Amino acid sequence: NGELDQEELVRFLTSLGFTPLRKMLREAYEMVDSDNSGTLSFEEVVLLLHVYRHSEGFTHDEIHSLTQIFNREKTSAGMRDGDYIPATQLASFLMQFFGPVCADQAKKLEEEAKGAGRQQAPDDDDEEKEKEKEREKEKAK
Secondary structure, three states, X not given: OOOEOHHHHHHHHHHOOOOOOHHHHHHHHHHHOOOOOOOEOHHHHXXXXXXXXXXXXXXXXXXXXXXXXXXHHHHHOOOOOOOOOOHHHHHHHHHHHHOHHHHHHHHHHHHHHHHOOOOOXXXXXXXXXXXXXXXXXXXXX
């Protein structure tokens, strides 16, 4: 009939390479089923894909919780807007959100980030020093 019910939508998203979680899918479905028909038209499917992609498969509550944890970590570390979580705090941050079940993976990611030179949040003083060096190089030319 040109519209998708929830089971058809799951198969469709899976065929696109998504792993749709029922709770997130139900939440997104309710957001975009504008006529409350229980099925999605083409336009509603496009809107659902936008919502799903924008939230990366997380529910609204999960995104809110993750944001709160991130802001709490930033504040406790004395970070400012635009700063990144230092690699040394990455495992702690991930375990607060996902729980101890992710401890091994969180530690692995933390070690990879440390190895990539992302041990600390950007420092304004360091950034200013870099800008000054660039200005000096330009003057020397």
